[in-house]
Amino acid sequence: DAGVIQSPRHEVTEMGQEVTLRCKPISGHDYLFWYRQTMMRGLELLIYFNNNVPIDDSGMPEDRFSAKMPNASFSTLKIQPSEPRDSAVYFCASTYRGAGGYTFGSGTRLTVV
C-alpha cells in the first residue's frame, strides 16, 4: 500500500484565495482525520470522519474551513477565503477502527501571503 497520500506537498497562495487540500487514505481504513500543525499550537485535530461521515468538527477554527469525504478513498479540506494565519502544515491520517494507531500522510505545507 502506498500509505496516506496528500496533495499538494506545498501550496503558496495569496490571502483571500481559496485553497483545497486533498487526501487519499489507506484502502480499507474507515477513519480519516485532518490535523493542523504549527509551532505555536502544535498538532490540532480539525475534523474526523468515520465511514465518510463527519463525526467531530469541533476543531475547525471557523466557517472559512470546510471538509468533505465524498467516498472512502478521498477527502478534501477547503479554506475559503484563506488568511496568513492559516499558514501551517496540514496532515491527513487514517486508521481502521483505531487498531494500531494512525497512519499519517506527509502533509501539505500551506503558506498564505
Next chain:
Amino acid sequence: AQSVTQPDIHITVSEGASLELRCNYSYGATPYLFWYVQSPGQGLQLLLKYFSGDTLVQGIKGFEAEFKRSQSSFNLRKPSVHWSDAAEYFCAVGPATGGGNKLTFGTGTQLKVEL
C-alpha cells in the same frame, strides 16, 4: 478530558548515550498510548503502542516504552542513540473503547544528537 504532557521541549544527547523521553497522561479510563516520531518535512510515524498486557512494549528502531499506571506515565527509552534518531517525538493518548476515536497528542520533544 484527556491530556498529554511532555515536559521536555528539547533534549540533547550524545550519540551512543541512552535516552529517555517523558510522557505523562491524564485519562479517565484505560487508555491506548502511542509514541510517534516526526523527521523534518515528514509526517508522523508510529514507533510503538500500548493497548494492554505487558507494560513494557517494544517498537521499531530499537525503541521501547514502559506503561506505569500508578504514575500515569509512558516514557520512551532507547539504550544507545544514533545520529539518525534526531527528530521530534510525540506521545499520544486515546480511548481504549470506541476504536478510531481521536487521539490527543503532546506538544512534542525535539531530540538533538551530538556526534
